[in-house]
Amino acid sequence: MKIDTSSPPERAARKTGDFASALQLTTDHDLCPGCGEPVALRALLDAVESLGLAQRAIGVVGIGCYTALTSLIDLDLVQALHGRAPSVATGAKRMRPDTLLFTLQGDGDMVNEGLQEVIHTAARGENLTCVLLNNGVFGETGGHMTATTVLGQRTKNSLEGRDASYHGHPILIGDLLARLGGTGYVARGSVHDAAGVARTRRYFERAFESQMRGEGFSFVEVLTMCPTGWFVPTREGPGYLDEVLGSVHVTGELKVDGRLVGA
Amino acid sequence: MRALMEGSEAIAEAAIAAGCRFFAGYPMTPFTELLESFAKRLPEEDGACINAESEIEAIGMAWGAAATGARAATGSTGQGLSLMQESMSEITRAEIPIVVFNMARGQGDYFQATRGGGHGDYRHIVLAPIDVTEAVDLTQLAFHLADRWRHPVLVYGDYLLAHTAEAVSVSPATFDEALPEKDWAVDGSLGGSGRSRNLNPIGMQKGTKGIDPDSFWRRLQEKQDAIEAAEQRFEAEHVDGAELLVVAFGTMARFARYVVRELREEGVPVGYFRPVSLWPFPSRALAEAASGARRVACLEQNAGQMIDDVRLAVLGSAPVVSIGGISTDAAGFGIGPLLDPAVVRERIEAALAGREVDGVLGGAIA
Ligand SMILES: Cc1ncc(C[n+]2csc(CCOP(=O)(O)OP(=O)(O)O)c2C)c(N)n1
Ligand code: SF4
Ligand SMILES: [Mg+2]
Secondary structure, X not given: OOOOOOOOOOOOOOEEOOOOOOOXXXXXXXXXXXXXXXXXXXXXXXXXXXXXXXXXXXXXEOOOHHHHHHHHEOOEEEEOOOOOHHHHHHHHHHHOOOOEEEEEEEHHHHHXXXXXXXXXXXXXXXXOEXXXXXXXXXOOOOOEEOOOOOOOOOEOOEOOOOOXXXXXXXXXXXXXXXXXXXXXXXXXXXOOOHHHHHHHHXXXXXXXXXXXXXXXXXXXXXXXXXXXXXXXXHHHHHHHHXXXXXXXXXXXXXXXXXXXXXX | OOEEEEHHHHHHHHHHHOOEEEEEEOOOOOOHHHHHHHHHHHHHHOOEEEEOOOHHHHHHHXXXXXXXXXXXXXXXXXXXXXXXXXXXXXXXXXXOOOEEEEEEOOOOOHHHHHOOOOOOOOOOEEEOOOOHHHHHHHHHHHHHHHHHHOOOEEEEEEHHHHHOEEEEXXXXXXXXXXXXXXXXXXOOOOOOOOOOOEEOOOOOOOOOOOOOHHHHHHXXXXXXXXXXXXXXXXXXXXXXXXXXXXXXXXXXXXXXHHHHHHHHHXXXXXXXXXXXXXXXXXXXXXXXXXXXXXXXEEOOOOOOOHHHHHHHHHOOOOOEEEOOOEEOOOOOOOOOOOOXXXXXXXXXXXXXXXXXXXXXXXXXXX
């Protein structure tokens, strides 16, 4: 079945968010209704705030829809190139080892354009946290296949669904990073329901605590809704995430205290 | 205290004397020894030198280090610089003051260095030392100018500069102008204050959606205009009475200067002009130096790149000819037959006599 990519989202891509964190300057943003990225960001900011690290945090942001959220984040930020946040974060952390250093990247940014950056940063055991907002598409460019798009997932350039024999296989980046020697903490959360949001916030807290204890590289992947890029009605986003992405990019903690979970 | 040091070692020492505490790079000849020198020395100075996984990450790391207010540098050889251009462009617009060394294989990276080799609308400062002694000074100046203007500075060296040992003394330089506070640098301290920073290349402001492109570009362009007016540097000799003015930069200028001095002693009316800053190009000074000459000759080790800037500076007041050319050894390094005072002399004499010279120097001329 072909998907219709010609129609705009149900509502205009503009909405006043009904959420706020103490580290948010405003709730007004231009991301789509039903987008998971503002929800993930709030979980991240709440974690920074709850750990009392707001005056010690530096974020390095990649390029994707979430980039538009930087104007409302009340933390010191550096805007990096598409894919390049881990190296920028590395340089910053080496010069300011007492700060909480995190990146904010999308799946296109981290797993496509900048894959070697995150792998090397993890393997070097850089004492920082990379954060992946994984929606399985290039949201910003309009819903194209990324390296994390799951088999069968329909995107603008895998119209009949991702076919392994033609498009190749998805990269399960969290699982890959967990196996590297330099990583202390790896978890994959999801923001498709309230319990998932609460768990994701806890993962952020554990990753940041691990960093502040100097345990090396930590990684939090968050599955986020992108109804616009998935071409599904807004209210079907959470269910689609759970069924389509969630069944392949399985949520949970993958590595804790430098040990693989379940190993 | 003077000590015998290779260019690479001396440049690293000069950078450290200037307060550089971060370096990242990826090996490539003839840049490798600079990386080795930083790798050896920075840990001794409480700094860090990281073996980056590629030149793209190397400049990213320097970007992040400089964003926190530290003095930071990276470098490579022309090809590696090509990989860094996306960052060079964004760093210039994000106003991150880093220093980048191109220990080039020859002078074929002049355009890359001076035109804004990446996407978008920008130029960055470029300094081209003639020898190791000057490289020590210009390296320290590079860090100073980077902080003064919040602007990247590229130091253009080459194979000869990297590998020549000279007796130099490296001590911290002092500069007249006081540097602005780095209150823009991210240290995390402003989180939650409502005044937190966002170091970005498009003029995004906290608390407001979107950008104001007009004021952003206007401010950057005004800064570039101010740099252009303030930072033109050059060296000139024997300009008075010169019928032929020889223009050269970096290593080639060392040969040009030597030959011009020799010819002048013999009474031959030739002069010498060297841009020390390649951007901003010292156009005013060159126009003046060339005003009495019948002909201007560019000696550069490439197919003709700086000659464009020379022509723009001279603006038709005298014909401008090329007496350089691509000149490499069998391995492709820029140490071919042109690096020979006898060859340079022959070419300067030809230009003075109005004869054409061949632009490519293979192994034929020896
Ligand atoms: C070098 C480079 N290539 C391509 C782009 C264009 N681009 C901007 S955002 C984007 C996709 C972002 O996707 P992702 O990181 O998954 O973030 P999302 O929009 O899904 O949140 C692309 C390809 C770019 N900015 N830079
Ligand atoms: S396109 Fe997708 S990721 Fe981008 S704002 Fe819309 S829903 Fe969010
Ligand atoms: Mg995405």
